[in-house]
Amino acid sequence: MRPVIVVSQLRKTYGTGETAVHALRGVDLTVWPGEYVAIMGASGSGKSTLLNMLGCLDVPTSGKCLLDGFGVGRLNERQLALLRNRKIGFVFQSFNLVPRVSALANVELPLVYSGLRRAARRRRALAALDLVGLSDRARHLPNELSGGQGQRVAVARALVTGPAMLLADEPTGNLDRASTEDVRP
Ligand SMILES: Nc1ncnc2c1ncn2[C@@H]1O[C@H](COP(=O)(O)OP(=O)(O)O)[C@@H](O)[C@H]1O
Ligand SMILES: [Mg+2]
Incomplete structure (x- = not known):
């Protein structure tokens, strides 16, 4: 190991x-x-x-x-970007979701560089949303989600590539106590 x-x-x-x-x-x-x-x-x-x-x-x-x-x-820059995409999932204090597209499309985003076909990307993104308990919110826009749900979408997006590590910088810093319980592993 x-x-x-x-x-x-x-x-x-x-x-x-x-x-x-x-x-x-x-x-x-x-x-x-x-x-x-x-x-x-x-x-x-x-x-x-x-x-x-x-x-x-x-x-x-x-x-x-x-x-x-x-x-x-x-x-170099290119290799770093590749490493970031393949090995690292990052969750920020401000969720950094793309506001105009659905939760599902947000989670699919990191897979655009994966070489996977559209159907496979969709399947994986749905599985990641399911993992954080949000498969029933896949078609919702970020502003239609609660804070805790939004951050769980961000966690799904960070995990969808199967990264070696998940880094989170005060991921519950903008959430109230109940939503914090939602996000914590
Ligand atoms: N881009 C930057 N330019 C200059 N100083 C910075 C920058 N980012 C952080 N700092 C300084 O570095 C120190 C550490 O900051 P930071 O890593 O954000 O701390 P924390 O996340 O523990 O609150 C602070 O004194 C901060 O003011
Ligand atoms: Mg900080």
């Missing part, structure tokens, strides 16, 4: 000189398959920065990051 995430001496500095912010100062982290890890810390302590590095949404200033065995530092 190999770790899904290996991070060593990860640093991220925003800006330079007097105004430089050292958001990460040498983070080490190993996550194994099946592990459920919560990163806790005060606002501004660097949680989102770390997740953005793990999700290949931003690049570290220095340090090493291996995702499912792949060294992120050596990849």
